[in-house]
Amino acid sequence: MPSKKALNPPAGECTQCWLHAYDSREQHKHLGPREDCPACVDHMNNGHGNMIVGR
Numbered sequence: 001m002p003s004k005k006a007l008n009p010p011a012g013e014c015t016q017c018w019l020h021a022y023d024s025r026e027q028h029k030h031l032g033p034r035e036d037c038p039a040c041v042d043h044m045n046n047g048h049g050n051m052i053v054g055r
């Protein structure tokens with residue numbers, strides 16, 4: 001289970017990127033040690049869409 005912090009990004013943060021940052025081990029456990037997370041790479045390259053937490 002992700003921690004409470006991982007599930008509660010502050011305003012201005014991306015829900016997905018926050019979760020992946022603070023629950024990294026769990027969210028990335030399906031990846032190999034040198035494999036990039038497609039979800040994180042997508043956000044890095046294409047932006048965060050509408051997943052930014054509003055103020």
Ligand SMILES: [Zn+2]
Pocket residue numbers: 014015016017018043044047048051
């Ligand atoms: Zn993001």
Ligand SMILES: [Zn+2]
Pocket residue numbers: 020027028037038039040
């Ligand atoms: Zn990720």
